Amino acid sequence: MRVYVPATWPMLRTLVKNGSVDPIGGTAFALTPKLRESYTSGEEEELEYAALTEAARASLRLLSVEFGLGEDSTPARRVVIAADLENVTLRPDLDDGAVRIAGGVPFESIAAVHVDTDEAEYAVRQGAGAVDSADMGDLDAEFLVGEAEDHELAWYDPSEVAFLVELG
Template sequence: MRVYIPSTLRRLDDACRVGEFGPPPLTAYAVTPALREWYAQGDDEELEYAAMAQAARASVGLLAADPGTARRRLVVACEVGAVPPADGTVELGDARLELNVVVPWSTVAAVHMDAAEAVAVVGKAADLWDAAQNGDDDALFALDSCEGEDLMWYATQEIPDLLAAEGPRGGMNGLS
């Protein structure tokens, strides 16, 4: 099953160096029964996109918690064998899962990351993350604005070059 792990350049660099994502529990997003029920008319590709979009939104929260890392949403797509069932508290449309295992680097299928041009939009959303979680309309608008930015796709063999070019801070000033 494909799962989407929200991340940052710093976290991706760490996972690449140690060969795994962890420690558990690890938040990931996937096509869950709750997502499938909410988006009943969606085909598999649309459902996967919806799960990835939720992971990208969660990535903004990780950026808010780590102001020193590049202001670019990052989602790691992984193929895992077993995904735990929802515990019954999942809301309709929710793609969120909690993985109680380490996810090996060998399961990485691709990385999705914002282009450098998205830094201002994503940075503003990260700065306003806490206010958005508290329902502030302007902050929610800033967070929703990130969805207008496309995530670029990187194959697994491109990840080392991406990390070398961007570094865990995302460039010389840590903001690009």
């Protein structure tokens, strides 16, 4: 199953260094039956993009924690790791596309990595600081999150990840 793992820049560094990455709480996103039901129409690729978008929002939540801890050297970029895994279970207690992964994500299973460009950093930093308030219904905060989400994530082949981390 193709899963989308919300991640951060330090998690990318770990992936390059150790050859695997552990999703926070084993949580990832995928095109689940519940996510498919929440859309009245859409091609497979469009629905996969919805799962990727949920993972990108979760990455923003992870960044809010990192910035809150003073990780100033961490680039303000959302990261989503797309991987093909078998040990995946549904998480109906969370978002429509949420799944649980058993164990880490080995580098060999990664299909692509999606990362914000440096042009998105200001909006992502603002969105990360506002995501919790947005989740609670604050319209100004939702605007800031929307500004971050307006930036498309860039696609990277797994062979480019080490170079990407080195440049970052």
